[in-house]
Each structure stands twice: as C-alpha cells, then as structure tokens.
Amino acid sequence: MLVAKDLAVFDDNTQRFYSFQFCILLSLIVPSILASLFALYSLILDPNFRRECHSYTLIVLLLINLFYNSMNISYFIYYFHTFRTFLIAPMSRLVWGYFDWQIYVLQILLYAWFTIERHILIFHDRLLTTRRRRLVIHYLPPYFVIVYCFVYYTFVFFVPSCINNFSRLIRPGFFPCAFRNTTLFLIALFIRVLYQKHRVQQPVQWRRYRKLIVQILVISFLYLVLPFPPMLIQFLHICGMSTSVGSEFSLRMIFVSYYTFLLFPIFTIASLPELRAKLNKILLCLQCTVQRINNTHIVYMSSNRVRIVRER
Known part of the structure; x- marks a missing residue:
C-alpha cells in the first residue's frame, strides 16, 4: 500500500511529542473500547436502564x-507511531476530515444537550x-443535533467557497465554544438547584436526583479540566497578550481533546x-x-512431581 511520510516537516521536539501521544493513546484505547462495549451492553439490555429517560x-x-x-483514534495512533498517512488522495483526506470534524463537534453538542436534559428532568x-x-x-x-451537524459539515467540506489545502495532514486548531458552554451550563444547573432549595424553603430531594447530579458532575470534569489550558491561552490572546506567547503549546494541546473521547x-461507568x-462482580468472577x-495448575504440577519421585 502506498503511503506518504510527513516526518520531514516535523522537528525533533514535535516528533518526541507525537511519540508521547502515541504511548498515551495506545494505553487508553483498549480500556476505552471495552468500557464502551460494557456500558452499552448494560444500558441497552438491562430493562431498568432502558426504561429510564436519562439513559x-x-x-x-x-x-x-x-x-x-474505533476509527479516528486508531488512525491517529498509526500516524503518531509511523508519521505516515495512507490518505494520499485529496478526496480521502477530505472525507476523513469530514467525519473527524463532524463526530468531534457532534459529541460536544450532544453533551451540551445532555446537560439541558438533566435540567429538564430535575426541574x-x-x-x-x-x-x-x-x-x-x-x-x-x-436527532435534530445529528441532522444539523450532518448538513452543516456537508456544506463546509463538499460545497466550499475556497480551495482546500491538502499538503499536510495536521489536525486544525479548533476549540468549540460548546466546551465552555457545557461547563457554564453545569455551574448554572448546580446554582439553580441550590437557589430552588432556598426559595421554596425546603430541601431538594437529593436522594431522587443524586444520581443525575453526580453523573453530570463526574462526566463534566472531562469538559472542564482537559480543554482549560488552551482556552486560557486563547482568552489571554483576546485580552491583548502576544500571539507568539503560548502558540506552540496551544497547537500541541489540541490533541488533549482526544482524551475526552477515550476517557x-x-x-x-464511574458515574453510575x-x-x-x-x-x-465481573472482575471478581474473573479473579x-x-x-x-x-490452583489447578499447582495441584497438577505437584501430582506430577510426586509421581516422578515415586517412579524413581
């Protein structure tokens, strides 16, 4: 299979950084896929979960x-390890970028709706x-969010008003505002819970909504901590700090967003x-x-040793 190598366009520091990314992504992808399969199996086949609206x-x-x-992260693992891309044709790179951007933003928008949905379920x-x-x-x-992303990125990628540059396969530096909106909405939701408790002068039914609140707090930790450093640098750039300060760090921190998908x-699972x-229970059974x-192997080896000694 023909491949194109991008090794020459990267300096030594970038190559070391990509090698470091390869090790992290490789160590996380298998547990992440197994956790996804386990969570989906439990949520879909368990009738108690399936009947609940918040699932x-x-x-x-x-x-x-x-x-x-399974698709994009696996490709990045291959690319970070070999510095080679099998997406030589411009159309193949265009299609890959289409799915990469669409699914990346789709997950963030769906999680933004996920927080709004929790607000509806509680209040x-x-x-x-x-x-x-x-x-x-x-x-x-x-479904509206999915259709919106599909239509929007179809026009962006396949009906462009400019000429795309396919000279290098480098992840663009894009930080959707949904990262910030999700975090702000989470804070607003928590304040609303406390305000509602104070306004009606009665305790909020924490036992009833505790699982929803804990779930959204645990998962939103990813959307608050991981993108915070590049968001802070971008904010400082807007406030007047020189764009040369922290620009290289921001470009490299782009790849930290992939940890959100993996984690x-x-x-x-940790939130439920x-x-x-x-x-x-499964881990205990495996253990x-x-x-x-x-124990069976030890008994078998011991019996063999006894038999050999007796024969001698």
Whole structure:
C-alpha cells in the first residue's frame, strides 16, 4: 500500500511529542473500547436502564464515542507511531476530515444537550408526562443535533467557497465554544438547584436526583479540566497578550481533546453505581476463575512431581 511520510516537516521536539501521544493513546484505547462495549451492553439490555429517560442520550453518546475511537483514534495512533498517512488522495483526506470534524463537534453538542436534559428532568419533569411531550422534548432533539451537524459539515467540506489545502495532514486548531458552554451550563444547573432549595424553603430531594447530579458532575470534569489550558491561552490572546506567547503549546494541546473521547466511557461507568457494581462482580468472577486455574495448575504440577519421585 502506498503511503506518504510527513516526518520531514516535523522537528525533533514535535516528533518526541507525537511519540508521547502515541504511548498515551495506545494505553487508553483498549480500556476505552471495552468500557464502551460494557456500558452499552448494560444500558441497552438491562430493562431498568432502558426504561429510564436519562439513559437515552447517554446511549447515543456512547455509540458515537465507540465509532470515533474505533476509527479516528486508531488512525491517529498509526500516524503518531509511523508519521505516515495512507490518505494520499485529496478526496480521502477530505472525507476523513469530514467525519473527524463532524463526530468531534457532534459529541460536544450532544453533551451540551445532555446537560439541558438533566435540567429538564430535575426541574421540569412534568414536561415529560405524556408520550407526545417525551417524543418532542426528549427523543427528537438528539436527532435534530445529528441532522444539523450532518448538513452543516456537508456544506463546509463538499460545497466550499475556497480551495482546500491538502499538503499536510495536521489536525486544525479548533476549540468549540460548546466546551465552555457545557461547563457554564453545569455551574448554572448546580446554582439553580441550590437557589430552588432556598426559595421554596425546603430541601431538594437529593436522594431522587443524586444520581443525575453526580453523573453530570463526574462526566463534566472531562469538559472542564482537559480543554482549560488552551482556552486560557486563547482568552489571554483576546485580552491583548502576544500571539507568539503560548502558540506552540496551544497547537500541541489540541490533541488533549482526544482524551475526552477515550476517557468518556470510563467516566460514564464511574458515574453510575449500578454499572460500577456490575463491573466489580465481573472482575471478581474473573479473579476467582484465574485463581482456580492457578490452583489447578499447582495441584497438577505437584501430582506430577510426586509421581516422578515415586517412579524413581
């Protein structure tokens, strides 16, 4: 297969940085895919999860995440390791960029809706009392987001008003504002909970909504911590700091956004106590199985030694 090598366009520091990215992505992708499969299996096949409204968007996010990790992250692992791209033809690079951008932004927009949905479930659950309301308010918005991203990026990539440059395959430096919006909406949601408690002078039903709040806090940690350094540098540039300061750091921190995809399934399991308990049972069973196999092997070896000694 013909390949194109981009090694010559990178300096030694960039090559070392890409090698470091290769090690991190390679160490995370297998646990991430296994966590996605386990979470999807539990959420889809378990009737208790399947009947809950708040599991619907989470299942869609996990499906998109699994597809992105299996396709795009695997390609980046190959590229960071070999500095070679098998996307030689301009159209193949265009199609790859189309799916990369579309799924990347789609996941962020869906998670923004995920936070809005939690707000509705906590404060306006009466909006979901009828079947028609659940269809309009709960089930249709994710489809609208998916269709919007599909149409928008189809026009951006395949009906451009300019000429695309395919000379190098380098990830563009794009930080969607949904990163900030999701975090701000999370803070607003938490303040709204406390304000509602103070206004009506009665305790919020923490036991009822605790799982939703803990889930969104745990998962939103990814959207707050990982993109914060490049966001801070961009903010300082807007405030007047020289663009030469921190520009190289910002370009390299672009790849940190991929950790969100890789860690999302793991954080999802960590945010759901039912999935954590089920995973602990599976790991305990595997540990017992391995221990039984080891004990059987030890007994077998001991019996063989006794038999050999007797024969002598």
